[in-house]
Amino acid sequence: MAKILVTGGCGYIGSHTIVDLAESGYEIISVDNNSRSTTAMLQGAEQITGKKIKNYKVDLCNFDDTHAIFQENSDISGIIHFAAYKAVGESVDAPLLYYENNIASLVNLLKCVQEFNIPHFVFSSSCSVYGNAAEIPVTEQTTLMPPESPYAATKQMGEQIVSDFSKSTGTACILLRYFNPAGAHPSTIIGELPLGKPSNLVPVITQTAIGRIPKMVVFGFDYDTRDGSCIRDFIHVCDLAHAHTLALKYLEQQKNKSNCEVFNLGTGNGVTVLEAIAAFEKVSNVKLNYEKGPRRPGDVVAIFANNDWAKKQLGWETQYGLNEIMKTAWDWELKMKKDEQLIQQQSAGLN
């Protein structure tokens, strides 16, 4: 059974991808320093799959600790690299935090890929590499505009690093450009678990609806779009997860035409922020308490995917739409509240 190393395996997309990989028969190990996660999501993945998944609590910015993982696991056949900071707004406020974490970790990992001859490497990239694209929907050939945030810059640099690395070593690499991941596993055993206040739209919506956030802000409603708010392509996290399994199989079957191929992972549907809020209200039957506020630095106005290439080459088809994204996200938020109440009752019972 092929063994896959998943970095950021305790995170949102990482844990959902581990479920999909395990269900496809892969053996998995995770590396996650839990700086932005807990092991709860990995335990959830174990519960869903019935498989034990070891996590190495290691900071990939520490080369020696990273190297030791490869010395201990000589049978790694592929790597999916999720581990990175990803909040656009935070990256604007703390650029060095993003450049150090996102780039140093990638370089350390690739040094190990080269030393231990790992044949397949999948890199978690982002639609933010397109910047304010001149034409949308974007294809993989769309010219990359200047990055709108340090986060986006680290993803553009990351793609360049992986591309140059693949040319020099012959390692088969794939760059997956995610659009806006959202939603939760239908079992509600795993979902998005932002530590502290979330920055992404969908968890902010569900936390506002459940009362954890008193009122949310729509960042900007004077953009040149159909209703003045930004346009995004929300992709269900399970659809995104499955694309990673298909990408690994694509490399294992040597279907790749070059050593560094790029795929857009979006639904192809552009949705405005206000439309996303309306979809949530319809699905949850909860009126959302929001106000219209100033634009957020670092935001692009509009972006959504042309996903024909991933559909054609990887055989990838999205299974979930916007309503299922909002439904599973809301079910997950309700489940977390129920668990919290259970824990409070239990601790009350213990006193």
Ligand code: WQD
């Ligand atoms: C979406 C829209 C906000 C919060 C994300 C990830 C990034 C990458 C791309 C994967 C924007 C608006 C948000 C709020 C709001 N994904 N918004 N009020 O910035 O598109 O980037 O997807 O790699 O990692 O961060 O996502 O959810 O932060 O914002 O109005 O309280 O929602 O202004 O227009 P973004 P986001």
